[in-house]
Amino acid sequence: MMRGYFGVGAERISKARNLGSILRTANGFGASFVFTVQMHHALRDINSADTSKGAQHLPFYPWPSLEEMRLPVRCTLVGVELTEEAIPLPSFRHPLQAAYLFGPEKGSLSDEATALCDHVVKIPTRFCVNVAVATAVILYDRMISMGSFENRPVMTGGPPPVARWKKRAVSGP
Template identity: 55%
Template sequence: MRGYFGIGVEGISKPMNMGSLIRSGHAFGASFAFTVDANYKVREARSDTSKTPKNIPWYDWDNLEDMILPRHCQLVGVELVDEAIDLPSFTHPRCAAYVLGPERGTLSEAMLDKCDHIIRVPTHFCLNVQIAGAVVMYDRMQSFGKFEDRPVMPGGNPRRKRKAISPSE
């Protein structure tokens, strides 16, 4: 697959959430992880059992002005705002950095302004940051992956005919 993606958060405060998010990112093939204005020592996230910071580049930026993304990398904000594109309708950029907001908060206005795209997981209320990130990364993988089409019939395979069962059987 061509391209890459990074996963990160702005203003996160709970090590368990960050650890779970970056572990999921590592599992989905993230090329880098990052924080902007994190409110704790991110590398202490014990829930990251895959040791992500030892396996992919990790960036801790103190503020938005310090954030430097690779050339041609599009910043995609994940936030429940009216102007956001619902995830199933979004075409993922080939090179992207996905940024999520903090627990009990939202992405800052400055971060939203910096984003090339703003998407949302179409739910009735916000999800845990790790769950939202995993849904976005799964959608990216599904969009770019070389997977077979899903069956057209529930439980069925469109390529294989099934023998009809008569009522007497």
């Protein structure tokens, strides 16, 4: 079981399917709430991608502006953006109480949103990935780093994967 709580949000999101995917992912990883800032479409448009009905199971806050955004007391705002200054995700310690803010498709977090963030992290990829994919990567990393999981085994038995591959290559399919 994961400790703490977290929320997931997107600034100026313009594609209903991406918001639906974010809601589904947030619901699947156990988010406490979902939010948007300056959303560009109606909430009813997300149903085709939100097959888990996350909007019915999670509190959803569609804030019209950053000035109107309200997070819980002691909640740390973490921006997710691919910039030189951002902390690489593998080096980041997730706050116990956090809200993760993602930028829009074909864009970046606004300067105003970045200024509000306590931390800005980046997924160390060669280029930006889809906002829904980025959400899944961040939440998976949070779950792995903050959950109560046993250490991965070094090897589960049998020959190492390379030995299996070489055997198949020699003997055929």
